[in-house]
Amino acid sequence: MTLIHVPRPDVKKAMNPDRPVNALLKAQVQHLHDAERNLPLRHRTDIYINAIKTEGEAAEYIRKVTTAIQEAHEAAAAKRRREIAITAAADEGPREKKGSASGAKKKTIVKRARKT
């Protein structure tokens, strides 16, 4: 087996967050801006993307919106879980009091809720 040396870049020279944003990052920012419009208001960044001129500014925006998209999905999933739990708890109550006569119907409701 051969061990091959990989030269490291000089990070201080290579790193330049003030570099003007390239076409690819501009497109990525635009795509995230478009995605951001679909987010609930509380997850939006309120950043004016036309003012993003450098790679560092683009990176900051990309981080915020990517995080916001993930948080919005997590919040929606958590809400869904809560609703399912509430439905299940509501079903549990009457069944304990009245027996299992309508149990099959209630189980169907829970199942449907999980599918959503």
Next chain:
Amino acid sequence: MPPGLDNLRHIVVLMMENRSFDHMLGSLTAVDLRIDGITDQLSNPDTTGAIVKPQPLAQFQGQLDPDPDHHFPAVDLQIFGGDTSPNRGPNMQGFVKSYFNQQEDVGQSQKIMYYFAQNQLPVLTTLALEFAVFNRWFASIPGPTICNRAFAHYGTSFGRVDMNVLYVNEPFQSIYSRLINANPKHTAKLYYYDTTSSTMEVANLLQNEPELFGTYDQFLDDCSKSNLPDYCFIEPNYNDHDSDSGEEVANDQHPDHNVQAGELFIASVYKALKTSPLWPNTALLVVYDEHGGIYDHVIPPACTPDQFTASANDTGTGQPFAFDRLGVRVPAILISPWIPRGTVVDGRVFDHASIPATVTKFFLGDYSPRSPRETNADVFIEPNGAAVDPARNLLSLTAMRNDCPDFDV
């Protein structure tokens, strides 16, 4: 079934940014004549009429600034040399002219012909010589990143030749959706470098299926814990930024990002797989999304048209485009311990539609609907369970190699 295919459980694709085959691997012709790279016969005219030959003078950073134009009209000029007549033919004579258009600087325009010497790129050139290098892997479109990357995810760009938001039209599902919705279910993931770099697949997958995504740290963890999905796609770091672990230099190799940082990243992906218990069961494809406006000498071939057409207005050339010609050639290397050292894949044509084509056929078998481009794309790994043609099978060794190289990363 050949043991390499029999053992294969995971396909990993790493897609880098914006470098042509000749620019990165052209030097290897001097080492192995079967590799179709740089020779003395190649040149482009500059705008003074002088002949400019490729030279091994490429630098890691600071040389291709401004970023060479690689949007559709510029690539049209690069491929056709500026001929816009109805019966024109491709000649790869317009690279210097195209770069000149950006600054009108003759000296700067000639740098588009520069390529890296072998010893400058120890990772990429070693992998190319040690495993399977493709002589004819082309970008899917003579255009920029987003539409080319779409071919890797969907087998089509749905008629787009630009960087605009790409909304997926049913019925062509992404390769990830196909896998996770299959019966039996398969696993798939897109690993982006970190949240600050994120993904180029924002409009559809990140918005609608964020559970498909992981970070590069998770990829490393999944490798070490033998938890890799059946198929995964890795995106490099697209921007310079600070993180909790310090300064993160962009490693996508997009001009004018540092090429050595990309070399380190490729070596890191390779090492994570090679030191994983899953190494015998994994194939890694390292490929570039498009050529980034940088010189390559191989004429992109015509191909099966897609079912979409970009309008003359969208292409910016005055002519519509039926997706019936591939983009400029890019580096592509398939890595597995079951591939013989020094494999050169020649006489077959691949593009990024080959990625979903290969993954679909390997894990799912017959699947439809898929785009005409994907349906007609060649596969780089033979389908699982099918009668295997030995002449096409790249994972052809009967015993696993134990002489694969290591990198000190």
